[in-house]
Amino acid sequence: MSQSRFQPCLGRYLAAAAGDVSILDVETQVCQHSLQGHTKPIHSVCWDPSGEFLVSVSEDSVRVWTLGSGNEGECVHEFSCNGNKFHSCVFHPTYSSLLVTGCYQSLELWNMSENKTMTLSAHDGLIAALAASTVSGLVASASHDKIVKLWK
Known part of the structure; x- marks a missing residue:
């Protein structure tokens, strides 16, 4: 396993990546x-604050999975690498x-609602x-x- 994260708020699930x-x-x-669905090993996983969505990050793609009511376990968004290797993530x-993804030398900001x-x-x-700190917004x-x- 490369990483594991407990589901926030609800605490019902544990996501474990390999x-x-x-x-x-x-x-x-x-x-x-x-x-x-990933073709390369998964480096990172993170939950959205509500605990309804999980993001998994491999070198070449970022996938957003729904784990809320209905459609559980479906990939609802995917973002492919534009030559910048993905490694870490946080909402x-x-x-x-807004998903923040750490890459080699850069941060990739992905507004999922606008797909920009x-x-x-x-x-x-x-x-x-x-x-991420919800207290400071950093x-x-x-x-x-x-x-x-630190980023605002």
Whole structure:
């Protein structure tokens, strides 16, 4: 497994990533869904604040899966690499439809409601981890260049 994340708010599921994403029911410890579709290993997973959507990130694609009522386990959005290798992800803390993806030297901002993207030059290395604070509205990026940056 490359990463695991508990579902926020509801806390019912645990997402665990490897070649696919397994969605485990925390109470029964049974795999409820196996989310398949990435062609490369998954580096990162993150939940939206409501716990209804899960994002999985591999080197060449970002997939958004629904785990809310109805259509559970379906890929509802996909964003393919434009030559910039994806590695980490987090939902923006104040704009719920904005996904921030860490790449090699840049951040990819994806407004899912409008299906628009923007690339920001950010680091001199791979952005290995992202974190968001709902209190401050900040996103932190940590890179292999040994620098942590804060973004509004």
